[in-house]
Amino acid sequence: MNIESNKAAFSKEPREENLVTMLWDIQRRNGWISKADVRSLAAILNVSPLDIDETLSFYHFFRSKPSGRHQIYLCDSVIARMNGYDQVRAALERETNCCFGGLSADGLFGLEDTPCIGLSDQEPAMMIGDVVFTGLTPEAVSNIVAQLRAGKLPADIANPNGYDSGTLDYVDAMVVSRIRNQGPVFFKPMRDHHAVLQGVLARHPIEIIDEIAASKLRGRGGAGFPTGLKWRLAHEAEGGQKFIICNADEGEPGTFKDRCLLTRSPRDVLIGMVVAGFAVGARSGILYLRAEYWYLKDYLERHIGECREAGLLGDDILGSGFAFDIRIQMGAGAYICGDETALIESCEGKRGTPRVKPPYPIQSGYLGMPTVVNNVETFAIVSRIVEEGGRWYASMGTEKSSGTRLLSVSGDCARPGIYEIEWGMRLDEVLGMVGASRPMAVQVSGPSGECVSAAKDGGRVFCYSDLSCNGSLMIFDESRDLLGIIRHFMSFFVQESCGICTPCRSGCVDMLTKVDRVIGGKATKQDLEDCNAWGHLMRSTSRCGLGTTAAKPILTTMKSFPELYRDRLAVVDGPILASFDLEKALKGHEDAFRNLVKDNY
Amino acid sequence: MTAKLYIDGREICASEGDVLIDVAADYGIHIPSLCYMRGRPCLGTCRVCSVVVNGSIMPACTARIADGMVVEVAQPEVADMRRALVEANFSEGNHNCPSCEKSGRCELQAVAYEVEMVVSRFPYRFAERERDQTARHIFLERDRCIFCQRCVEFIRDIDTGHKIFAIHGRGTHARIDIDVVLADRMPPEQVREAADICPVGCIIEKGRGYNDPIGKRKFETRSIRDRVLEGDKK
Ligand SMILES: Cc1cc2nc3c(=O)[nH]c(=O)nc-3n(C[C@H](O)[C@H](O)[C@H](O)COP(=O)(O)O)c2cc1C
Numbered sequence: 151m152n153i154e155s156n157k158a159a160f161s162k163e164p165r166e167e168n169l170v171t172m173l174w175d176i177q178r179r180n181g182w183i184s185k186a187d188v189r190s191l192a193a194i195l196n197v198s199p200l201d202i203d204e205t206l207s208f209y210h211f212f213r214s215k216p217s218g219r220h221q222i223y224l225c226d227s228v229i230a231r232m233n234g235y236d237q238v239r240a241a242l243e244r245e246t247n248c249c250f251g252g253l254s255a256d257g258l259f260g261l262e263d264t265p266c267i268g269l270s271d272q273e274p275a276m277m278i279g280d281v282v283f284t285g286l287t288p289e290a291v292s293n294i295v296a297q298l299r300a301g302k303l304p305a306d307i308a309n310p311n312g313y314d315s316g317t318l319d320y321v322d323a324m325v326v327s328r329i330r331n332q333g334p335v336f337f338k339p340m341r342d343h344h345a346v347l348q349g350v351l352a353r354h355p356i357e358i359i360d361e362i363a364a365s366k367l368r369g370r371g372g373a374g375f376p377t378g379l380k381w382r383l384a385h386e387a388e389g390g391q392k393f394i395i396c397n398a399d400e401g402e403p404g405t406f407k408d409r410c411l412l413t414r415s416p417r418d419v420l421i422g423m424v425v426a427g428f429a430v431g432a433r434s435g436i437l438y439l440r441a442e443y444w445y446l447k448d449y450l451e452r453h454i455g456e457c458r459e460a461g462l463l464g465d466d467i468l469g470s471g472f473a474f475d476i477r478i479q480m481g482a483g484a485y486i487c488g489d490e491t492a493l494i495e496s497c498e499g500k501r502g503t504p505r506v507k508p509p510y511p512i513q514s515g516y517l518g519m520p521t522v523v524n525n526v527e528t529f530a531i532v533s534r535i536v537e538e539g540g541r542w543y544a545s546m547g548t549e550k551s552s553g554t555r556l557l558s559v560s561g562d563c564a565r566p567g568i569y570e571i572e573w574g575m576r577l578d579e580v581l582g583m584v585g586a587s588r589p590m591a592v593q594v595s596g597p598s599g600e601c602v603s604a605a606k607d608g609g610r611v612f613c614y615s616d617l618s619c620n621g622s623l624m625i626f627d628e629s630r631d632l633l634g635i636i637r638h639f640m641s642f643f644v645q646e647s648c649g650i651c652t653p654c655r656s657g658c659v660d661m662l663t664k665v666d667r668v669i670g671g672k673a674t675k676q677d678l679e680d681c682n683a684w685g686h687l688m689r690s691t692s693r694c695g696l697g698t699t700a701a702k703p704i705l706t707t708m709k710s711f712p713e714l715y716r717d718r719l720a721v722v723d724g725p726i727l728a729s730f731d732l733e734k735a736l737k738g739h740e741d742a743f744r745n746l747v748k749d750n751y
Numbered sequence: 752m753t754a755k756l757y758i759d760g761r762e763i764c765a766s767e768g769d770v771l772i773d774v775a776a777d778y779g780i781h782i783p784s785l786c787y788m789r790g791r792p793c794l795g796t797c798r799v800c801s802v803v804v805n806g807s808i809m810p811a812c813t814a815r816i817a818d819g820m821v822v823e824v825a826q827p828e829v830a831d832m833r834r835a836l837v838e839a840n841f842s843e844g845n846h847n848c849p850s851c852e853k854s855g856r857c858e859l860q861a862v863a864y865e866v867e868m869v870v871s872r873f874p875y876r877f878a879e880r881e882r883d884q885t886a887r888h889i890f891l892e893r894d895r896c897i898f899c900q901r902c903v904e905f906i907r908d909i910d911t912g913h914k915i916f917a918i919h920g921r922g923t924h925a926r927i928d929i930d931v932v933l934a935d936r937m938p939p940e941q942v943r944e945a946a947d948i949c950p951v952g953c954i955i956e957k958g959r960g961y962n963d964p965i966g967k968r969k970f971e972t973r974s975i976r977d978r979v980l981e982g983d984k985k
Pocket residue numbers: 368369370371372373374375377397398399400401402485486487488489490491523524525526528694695696
């Protein structure tokens with residue numbers, strides 16, 4: 151790939167903000183991004199090749215080595231592991247003649263693991279390019295691989311009826327949207343978005359903000375910041391332009407509610423963004439879609455296009471003179487890009503490094519302009535609040551946690567899927583509703599959240615002051631190896647830490663080492679005290695929410711399942727420290743000896 | 752606007768919006784740090800300047816002065832956190848001070864003395880990170896890099912402003928890289944500046960080294976504390 155052909159491929163004025171998109175373009179054309187591509191991009195964008203590499207090497211889907219013709223990413227999440235991941239992985243290696251992390255000799259296949267891809271209700275699952283396969287078994291794997299060998303394309307296998315990629319049928323052919331109940335807010339059929347938007351445009355932006363404030367809506371992305379207040383501050387902020395960003399990164403292991411919203415109610419989300427734009431005075435919106443959801447891209451583009459045609463987006467929305475449009479920005483594989491400031495950096499074509507705060511996005515966000523970042527679910531709720539009124543919304547839920555929210559339920563229960571619950575519901579009620587018959591532990595809000603005991607914490611309540619769930623709910627029954635799960639969560643954070651700040655970069659690794667000590671029966675009381683102290687250090691001094699929460703898999707289980715740790719503690723009965731691994735220590739000597747002998751003869 | 756604040760109980764007047772770590776230094780209160788450089792944009796990477804501000808812990812390089820602010824620097828718990836963060840850097844890399852060219856001029860080493868570190872509480876990793884000697888005047892002793900980002904942000908190609916240094920990869924697998932073409936264009940003063948700006952002995956100037964005898968080295972003649980408090984840009 152030379153400069154000219156790359157330049158020709160980027161017909162629009164190439165700008166640094168488009169770097170992630172440009173890298174995707176090259177990779178989707180060639181399968182990978184070569185050194186020559188990096189040099190040509192550097193020349194096009196007038197930056198140094200290292201600057202390109204900084205971005206390229208940050209995202210885990212970007213490949214700087216050749217890929218297989220079919221590059222397969224198998225989801226490695228704790229839920230996948232509970233549903234046959236190991237067998238599927240073995241089947242993949244056997245059928246493709248390839249090892250994970252490498253390519254098959256014929257160059258046809260490449261295999262990689264990838265963290266949760268937002269399909270926890272239908273694991274094991276894998277991605278091949280834009281296409282996903284769910285509910286995998288070893289038999290399904292041999293079938294798929296045989297078809298690929300016979301020359302079929304992944305899309306044709308997953309979508310045998312050949313539906314257009316812009317249709318709901320296409321999405322439905324690949325993934326199921328398991329919506330388990332019908333509540334007052336979400337997934338309403340036959341909504342009149344035209345009328346809703348007309349009603350909004352007839353009012354003053356401040357009235358809209360007041361309406362959202364009256365609903366007491368708090369953001370559904372995790373932090374729970376009051377949406378009305380965020381919008382008011384953005385409305386008041388000075389800036390030549392303002393931006394609205396919809397956070398569809400949905401990276402927290404175990405969540406898939408945003409996927410279902412984007413599949414079943416994409417207009418609710420788009421209209422919510424328009425409402426935000428009108429309220430704060432923004433003309434542009436970005437929908438940041440995680441790369442794992444590429445199969446939704448054409449479908450969402452179609453909806454955006456249809457909204458434009460219907461006058462719900464564009465230069466003069468419903469004849470009001472208000473202009474607002476939305477573009478999709480694809481992610482490239484980085485959990486940290488769910489953090490709003492990392493997400494903004496990523497939208498600007500850079501590494502997903504969380505920014506130093508202040509300033510906050512509402513002061514200085516995308517391109518340094520005031521920016522509102524909200525979660526997919528938040529926007530969907532907004533579209534309902536402006537329809538039914540803030541008071542209607544505030545009348546549901548509890549005093550401090552108004553309304554309803556979506557839960558993505560997975561793990562050991564009879565009916566995994568999406569549930570709309572009113573804030574204020576108790577944990578045991580939810581467990582009953584989803585058919586969890588022998589629950590032991592419940593991971594609320596994914597690895598960054600809290601692991602609670604079904605026996606002791608059943609009376610706890612879903613609300614911002616108790617179980618302030620971000621939508622992920624994973625259930626583990628008594629047969630599960632909780633320490634193994636904790637280890638998996640910690641290694642997730644090791645892989646996903648951006649590494650820019652010391653406590654998180656270093657602390658995640660140290661905490662993982664501690665779990666290994668516990669699992670290996672080598673931990674002493676001192677190790678548990680270290681976990682507490684080091685976890686507190688990470689919590690207090692990390693730069694962003696990843697580092698401040700990364701120790702929680704250990705800290706919260708030490709609280710809810712202390713016996714898990716206590717029972718594994720090493721008994722100190724000799725002069726040697728329990729943590730001292732005699733075998734390992736001696737092995738170093740053996741290795742050294744062997745090397746010396748080798749060198750001498 | 753003038754604001755009144757308290758640092759360790761001492762009443763202090765400063766301008767609203769000023770950077771806490773600078774204001775503290777002006778009043779003779781040393782808050783150690785590894786990435787911050789007075790007068791330059793805050794990098795916020797090392798977190799070693801963490802202090803308690805109005806009850807919560809935050810780095811003094813990002814905290815802005817506000818009226819009525821109550822700051823605790825000496826509080827034992829947060830002081831121990833600062834020490835822990837310094838220690839973490841020693842565990843992550845390989846730091847054999849006695850053989851290191853930077854010894855005596857090294858900010859990590861100096862700050863470690865300042866926070867009274869004895870040994871790292873974290874397990875030493877003995878990381879293997881390949882050294883890069885391809886540039887003509889600089890080599891990178893990567894196992895000493897603490898990822899402060901100073902070189903990435905502050906050392907740029909003079910003609911184009913392009914990055915000469917950059918971080919490859921992420922998390923614990925990250926690695927500092929150098930653009931050899933641009934590095935070989937650096938004038939000698941800039942090479943010196945890069946080696947000086949690196950708080951550790953990762954960016955090393957070739958053909959020069961161990962110039963000052965033990966006892967006469969930078970932080971031996973004047974401690975890092977004194978230098979910071981006297982406004983020396985280090
Ligand atoms: C490591 C990390 C990951 C995050 N991931 C997401 C995510 O996937 N989706 C999301 O909406 N918010 C995520 N957030 C929260 C966002 O930073 C931000 O608070 C949110 O998008 C704001 O929207 P809301 O006010 O509607 O909740 C994440 C935060 C952190 C620190």
